[in-house]
Each structure stands twice: as structure tokens, then as C-alpha cells.
Amino acid sequence: MELGPYILLASLEGAVTAAVLALTAVGLALVFGVMRVVNIAHGEFFMLGAVIAWWVAQTVGGHPAIGFAAALVIAPLAVGGIAAAADMTILKRLNYDPERTIVATIGLLYILQQLTLMTYGPEARPVEAPFNQRIALPWIEHGESGWQVIWPWGLGTTSYKLAVIGAACVVLAGVWLMMARSRLGLVMRATQADRDMALAFGIPVERVYALVFGMGAALAALAAVLIVPIQQAHYLMGADPLLLSFIVVIIGGLGSLPGTVLAAVLIGLSDGIISVFFSPTLAKIIATLLVGLVLVFRPEGLFGTRRR
Amino acid sequence: MLELDAISAGYGKAQVLRDFSLSVGAGEIVCLLGRNGAGKTTCMKAIMGLLPLMSGRVLLDGQEVSALPAHHVPRAGIGYIPQGRRLFAGLSVAQNLEIGLQARGSGRDTLEEVLELFPRLRERINQRAETLSGGEQQMLSTARALCLRPKALLLDEPTEGLQPSMIEAIRQVIARMRTAGVAVLLVEQRVDAVLSLADRVAFLENGRGGAVMDAEDLRADHSIVDRYIGV
Numbered sequence: 001m002e003l004g005p006y007i008l009l010a011s012l013e014g015a016v017t018a019a020v021l022a023l024t025a026v027g028l029a030l031v032f033g034v035m036r037v038v039n040i041a042h043g044e045f046f047m048l049g050a051v052i053a054w055w056v057a058q059t060v061g062g063h064p065a066i067g068f069a070a071a072l073v074i075a076p077l078a079v080g081g082i083a084a085a086a087d088m089t090i091l092k093r094l095n096y097d098p099e100r101t102i103v104a105t106i107g108l109l110y111i112l113q114q115l116t117l118m119t120y121g122p123e124a125r126p127v128e129a130p131f132n133q134r135i136a137l138p139w140i141e142h143g144e145s146g147w148q149v150i151w152p153w154g155l156g157t158t159s160y161k162l163a164v165i166g167a168a169c170v171v172l173a174g175v176w177l178m179m180a181r182s183r184l185g186l187v188m189r190a191t192q193a194d195r196d197m198a199l200a201f202g203i204p205v206e207r208v209y210a211l212v213f214g215m216g217a218a219l220a221a222l223a224a225v226l227i228v229p230i231q232q233a234h235y236l237m238g239a240d241p242l243l244l245s246f247i248v249v250i251i252g253g254l255g256s257l258p259g260t261v262l263a264a265v266l267i268g269l270s271d272g273i274i275s276v277f278f279s280p281t282l283a284k285i286i287a288t289l290l291v292g293l294v295l296v297f298r299p300e301g302l303f304g305t306r307r308r
Numbered sequence: 309m310l311e312l313d314a315i316s317a318g319y320g321k322a323q324v325l326r327d328f329s330l331s332v333g334a335g336e337i338v339c340l341l342g343r344n345g346a347g348k349t350t351c352m353k354a355i356m357g358l359l360p361l362m363s364g365r366v367l368l369d370g371q372e373v374s375a376l377p378a379h380h381v382p383r384a385g386i387g388y389i390p391q392g393r394r395l396f397a398g399l400s401v402a403q404n405l406e407i408g409l410q411a412r413g414s415g416r417d418t419l420e421e422v423l424e425l426f427p428r429l430r431e432r433i434n435q436r437a438e439t440l441s442g443g444e445q446q447m448l449s450t451a452r453a454l455c456l457r458p459k460a461l462l463l464d465e466p467t468e469g470l471q472p473s474m475i476e477a478i479r480q481v482i483a484r485m486r487t488a489g490v491a492v493l494l495v496e497q498r499v500d501a502v503l504s505l506a507d508r509v510a511f512l513e514n515g516r517g518g519a520v521m522d523a524e525d526l527r528a529d530h531s532i533v534d535r536y537i538g539v
Contacts, residue, residue: 183410190407193396200356200390201452202382202411305359 005139005155007273012157014272016230019168020223022264024241025248026175026257027219033255034192034212037096042220043242044112049075049221050127050233051120057127065130068229075225076218084126084210091213092206109238116235129229133159144187164226171222172261179257188212192255220245243284244271247291253304263302281287309333310355310386310460310491315364315374315401315439323362324350326515332460332491337482339494339502339523341537342512348495349391355493356388357381359436368460382411387458391465393449396438402433404448407420408455422451425481443474450481460491467501499533511536513529 027044052075057067086108094100136156138149179185191198191208199205220241223235231237248267252259267287274283294301310332318324325347332338340348353359355366357378366374373384381389396404409419423430426447432440437448446466453461463482467475482505484491496502503509509526511518518536526533 065389186403186406187410189399190396190403193398194394195393196358197390198407199378200382200388201407201456203407204377204379214475233511 001154005137005152006148006276008137008139009157010273010276011269012272013276014269015165016161016227016268017272018265019165020227020240021244021248022172022261023168023223023226024220025174025245025252025260025264027134027216027223028245029249029252029255029257029260030175030219031213031216032249033230033257034188035091035096035209036098036204037091037101037213038098038105039152039216040102040211041086041112042105042216042245043238043240044109044116045217045238046220046224046241047116047233047235047238048079048112049224050160050228050237051116051235052078052187052221053225053228053234054125054127055120058156064128068127068225071127076221080214080218084214087210087213088206092209097179103267112239113235114207119275120233122188122235124234126232127228129158129160131159131163132229135159135162148171151215153279160229165228168223169227171219174237176221176257182268184211244287250291251294251302253301256301256303259301259303309367309369310493311365311367312351313365313367314354315351315354315366316362317350317359318348318362319350319359319537324515325354327364328512328515328517329364329519330468330493330510330517332493335486335489336507337486337492337494337505339496339506339509340512341496341509341533343537346512347515348512349446349464350515352388352390352464354493355381355386355462366516375483382456385412385456385459387453387456387461389449389453389461389463389466391444391468393419395448395452396446397438398436400434400436401429401440401448403438405429405455408452411458414455414457418455418457424453425454425484426451426477443470443477444469446474446478450478454481454485458490460493461485462493462495464495466494467496467498475501499537502528503533509533 017267024042024046028039031037031039050057053071056071057064057076060067060070090104090108091101094104134156135158136151139152139155140147179189187203188208191203191205194206244267248263249260252263271283271287274286312328312330314327314329316323316326328351330338340351342348350359354361357376361374365372368384368386371384373381373386376384396407401477403528405419405422428444429447429451432444437445440448450466472480482492482494494502494506503523503526506523508520509523510520513536
């Protein structure tokens with residue numbers, strides 16, 4: 001195979017990473033943007049989503065699609081509920097103090113991780129994809145008889161991977177619509193702009209916070225349900241999404257949703273391409289280096305606005 | 309009628325306001341005067357429930373609003389125009405007003421009335437709040453509070469940093485609110501800006517209430533003001 005098809009293949013793998021990363025990172029950005037809370041436990045909500053997806057698929061049985069569909073609904077709701085409860089019982093009592101919430105979410109990270117180890121165990125378990133046809137992709141090549149379409153061996157993807165990309169786009173569009181057009185989004189943006197004034201104009205800020213924290217976690221869980229047929233559920237799987245989400249949120253501009261999505265595509269694609277041609281470790285090194293550069297030369301992120 | 313019944317408030321353990329009592333009747337403008345740090349803004353925040361009361365009560369038409377959670381205070385009918393405008397940045401003029409309308413479920417007719425008072429805002433209805441000029445921002449901050457159809461209105465230094473024509477516009481709106489039967493509590497540093505407008509003046513000194521007198525008397529004898537404010 002020549003270089004061209006290789007790059008296409010790597011980009012497709014990268015696009016799947018980018019799709020899942022964008023969902024996870026938007027969850028983190030939403031929580032940071034509205035609540036100014038740095039949620040270190042975000043990766044564990046991702047992990048919980050995958051583990052609950054496995055559990056639901058196991059319990060439901062029958063055709064893989066039924067279990068998967070059930071997991072797609074139940075896992076984000078359950079994880080969102082857990083997160084909202086954590087917000088009301090822990091973060092609210094700390095008055096959302098920036099330093100103390102970091103420590104509290106670190107604690108939450110270990111609690112969730114160890115509880116999963118104690119109940120679910122240390123095994124990595126797969127969830128069967130609801131559908132998984134192989135799709136061969138064509139490539140255009142200049143051969144003896146001019147330009148021709150060929151089907152290089154090994155150049156292909158699966159219908160499920162394309163569905164993951166599609167689903168992520170739909171959900172992200174939904175989040176954007178909610179923030180930009182709905183009454184709830186308006187209330188959330190007002191709370192983000194000025195918490196005290198939101199209170200002074202009748203917005204139940206505590207309820208908004210619980211909802212946002214739950215929503216952020218639910219997005220991570222949803223991303224995990226989408227990836228678990230490709231990656232398997234494991235109690236330590238939250239570390240990578242957490243690191244990458246932070247990288248993406250910082251590059252994109254703290255709390256800026258469009259910036260976060262764009263940075264996720266950038267990091268996801270480059271992660272896919274560099275992983276295929278060199279090594280996954282190099283991809284992480286470059287991404288982390290990029291964060292360093294962004295912090296030095298553009299501290300507000302690529303798309304962020306300077307805060308007062 | 310807005311009544312403060314011996315309220316004390318502060319930040320953490322530092323008490324700023326001590327047993328301060330005041331009542332503002334419907335259709336009356338009471339001006340709260342005092343030096344920097346006397347507790348004027350603290351008093352406003354305490355009424356809104358943004359600072360917890362250490363003691364005392366706040367009553368609006370007999371209802372104890374200080375017993376309510378903070379986000380129910382505006383719903384009871386208190387509109388707040390804070391110092392420095394504090395608009396919702398990133399939201400348009402229309403959206404800022406929408407937040408005000410939502411608080412007490414006011415309808416389109418309220419919005420129309422408010423825009424009637426501030427025609428400038430109608431021209432800029434889709435502009436982002438932070439891109440408005442200082443005077444327009446003050447108009448928006450005032451309009452946002454009026455969208456609540458408040459029974460009581462709290463204004464914290466509404467004329468700060470405004471040009472005379474804007475100050476006049478704000479003054480006229482305050483006067484119209486009095487006619488409409490709203491209880492207006494006004495905080496000002498600049499005595500002359502409000503003395504002609506107020507019905508009564510209450511002095512605040514080191515967090516404690518001082519004399520409350522008719523604005524009429526002050527207009528006649530300016531030396532009392534000088535003694536309290538120490539210009």
C-alpha cells in the first residue's frame with residue numbers, strides 16, 4: 001500500500017478518537033465553563049459509563065443491538081445521576097471553592113475507581129457492537145490506463161466506527177443547540193457569566209450546577225458507551241480520556257465549546273495519524289508539548305476569551 | 309413596602325452592617341447615604357439574600373423574604389440594579405431582558421413597556437451586552453430589573469460614571485417608578501444627584517443607621533449632609 005491510503009486509514013482511526021474525545025472534552029468544558037470547577041474525576045465518569053454499559057448489555061441479553069441501545073440510554077442517565085448527587089453532597093458543601101473542589105474530585109476519582117475494582121473486578125470486558133460490517137474503501141490511483149479506482153487491500157473501516165463519528169456529531173450539535181437556542185441554555189450561560197446576578201434574577205443556581213455537573217458526566221459516559229465495543233471496559237480506562245480532555249480543553253480555550261470541539265478534532269486526528277506512523281506515546285508527547293506551547297504563547301487558549 | 313428590621317450582615321466573620329433598620333414605603337424614594345465602606349452595598353446584597361443575614365429580618369409587604377432562598381427573593385418582587393451594572397456578558401440585550409422577564413414570569417407587554425422607557429435598547433436589541441456604551445449598559449441593567457415588575461427596586465450607584473444626559477434619563481425613570489407605586493431604595497455617593505429626587509434620606513455610618521430625615525429639610529440645610537458625608 002502506498003502512503004495515501006495509509007494516511008486515509010490513519011485519519012479514519014483518528015476521527016473515531018476525535019469523536020469520542022470531543023464528547024468527553026465538551027462535558028469537561030461545560031462543567032469548567034459554567035461552574036469553574038476543575039473536575040479531576042471526569043475520566044472516572046467515562047469509565048463508569050463503559051462499565052455500566054457492559055453490565056446493562058450483560059443483563060439485557062438477546063441481540064447485541066438491544067443491549068447496546070439500552071446501555072446508550074441507561075449508562076449516561078445513571079452516571080449523570082451519580083454526578084449530580086456528588087455535586088449536591090460534596091461540591092455544594094465546599095461552596096465550589098476552586099482549590100478544594102480539585103482535591104474533592106481527586107478523592108471522588110479514587111472512590112469511583114476502587115469501588116469499580118471491588119465490584120466489577122480487574123478484567124477488561126468487551127461489549128458487542130450492535131452492527132459491525134466491514135466497509136472497503138476505494139482509492140484513486142494513476143495507473144497504466146490513466147486514473148483508475150482501486151480497492152487497496154486493508155483499506156477499510158467498519159460501519160460501527162462510522163456510526164460512532166455520526167453519533168458524536170449529532171450529540172454535539174444537540175449540545176450546541178441547547179446552549180445557543182433553548183431557555184435552559186440561556187439560564188446556564190447567564191449563570192456562567194455572573195453567578196450572583198443569576199441568583200438576583202431568580203435563577204436557581206444550585207439546581208443549574210447539579211444539572212450541569214450531571215450533564216458533563218453524562219456526556220463522558222455517552223462517549224464511553226460509544227467506544228466500549230471498540231476498546232473494552234476496564235476500571236483504569238479513565239486516565240487517558242482525562243488527560244486528553246484536559247489537553248483539548250486547554251488548547252481550545254477554557255470553557256469555550258466550539259474551541260473544545262475543534263481542538264478535539266485536531267488532537268484526535270493527529271493522535272490517530274502519529275500513532276499509526278510512529279507510536280502512540282509520541283502522539284501523547286506531542287499533544288502535551290502543544291499544551292505547553294499554547295499556555296506560554298496564548299494562555300487563554302486558541303478560541304478562549306480573556307477573562308476579566 | 310420594604311422593611312429592614314435590625315439586619316446585621318458581613319463577609320465571613322467580618323461584620324459590616326449592624327442592626328440596621330429602615331422602611332421604604334410604596335411610591336417612596338429613600339436614599340441611603342454614607343461614606344465609602346459604610347455598608348451601603350452590603351445592605352443591598354443582604355436584602356437580595358446574596359449575603360447571609362447574621363440577624364434581623366427583611367420584609368416585603370409583610371412577607372419575610374429573608375427567610376427565602378436567595379433565588380426566591382427576586383421572585384417575591386425585588387428588582388436589583390447592582391453597582392457596576394453586572395450584565396450577563398456574552399448574552400444579547402434581548403437575552404439579558406429575557407432573564408429578567410423569566411424571574412417572575414412577566415409577559416411580552418412588560419418587555420414592550422420597558423423598551424418604551426429605553427428606546428435606545430430597542431435599537432441595540434441583538435447586540436451583545438458588553439459591547440454597549442457605559443450609559444446604555446446602565447439602561448440595560450435598569451431595564452433588566454424593571455422586567456420583574458418589581459414591588460421594590462434597589463439601585464446601587466446608578467449614575468456612577470455617566471454623562472449628565474444619561475443621569476437625567478435614569479432619574480426620570482426612577483421618578484416614574486415612584487409614580488407607579490414602587491418602593492425605591494437608592495444608594496448614592498453623589499448627594500446632589502439624588503437630593504432633588506429623594507423623599508427621605510437615611511444615613512449609614514460604620515454599618516449603623518444614623519438619622520433618617522426628609523429630603524426637604526436637607527435641601528434647605530445642606531450642612532447636615534456635609535457632616536455625615538464629610539466632603
